[in-house]
Amino acid sequence: GQYQIGVIVGSLRRDSINRKLANALVKLGPAEFSFKFLEIGDLPLYNQDDDDKQAQSVVRLKGDVKGCSGLIFVTPEYNRSMPGVLKNALDNASRPYGTSVWTGKPTGILGASIGQIGSAMAQQHLRNTLAYLDAPTMGQPEVFIQVKDGFFDGDGNIASPDTVKFLQGWMDRYVQWVKQHAE
Numbered sequence: 001g002q003y004q005i006g007v008i009v010g011s012l013r014r015d016s017i018n019r020k021l022a023n024a025l026v027k028l029g030p031a032e033f034s035f036k037f038l039e040i041g042d043l044p045l046y047n048q049d050d051d052d053k054q055a056q057s058v059v060r061l062k063g064d065v066k067g068c069s070g071l072i073f074v075t076p077e078y079n080r081s082m083p084g085v086l087k088n089a090l091d092n093a094s095r096p097y098g099t100s101v102w103t104g105k106p107t108g109i110l111g112a113s114i115g116q117i118g119s120a121m122a123q124q125h126l127r128n129t130l131a132y133l134d135a136p137t138m139g140q141p142e143v144f145i146q147v148k149d150g151f152f153d154g155d156g157n158i159a160s161p162d163t164v165k166f167l168q169g170w171m172d173r174y175v176q177w178v179k180q181h182a183e
């Protein structure tokens, strides 16, 4: 596609509902958008002592983010915040000082939980960090998904047509959001 979007999932779990949600979401994108999943599970724990010799995995993530026209985060909520692995990725790719790759990237945020608030607090904490990192985050529509049994069918598709329609609406807005920032 003409626009490459980096997708970052805040869970490392094999059967992650957030990864499933991300997989279903990217199918709703237009042909001019391509989506690249950026993996964060092999990043070292951020240590400022390593700023002058960042690990290859950090260099890779930073390069990938730089090459993207926009980003999508799909995250679970851990203990009413974003998972440490996600914060660790944000920290690693924000340093050394002055080389943050997050600056100016138009960003969409979604999340799924088995709980009722659908990762709302994790998303709000993520917005806080992205605001500081100067990445504009799309405010609406918000996506707080509660995943119950049967939410995904056997092929990993979202079973409810209403939910698919809602996510299509989100994607259509996000596409406009990215294009707006590309101008």
Ligand code: FNR
Binding pocket: 011, 012, 013, 015, 016, 017, 018, 019, 076, 077, 078, 079, 080, 081, 112, 113, 114, 115, 116, 117, 118, 119
């Ligand atoms: C959770 N979970 C959870 N859910 C929630 O709605 N609010 C929360 O604060 C937490 N806290 C929390 C902490 C930890 C350490 C775990 C492992 C889980 C439940 C969470 O929503 C559920 O495990 C999801 O399935 C996690 O998302 P993935 O990994 O399936 O994408």
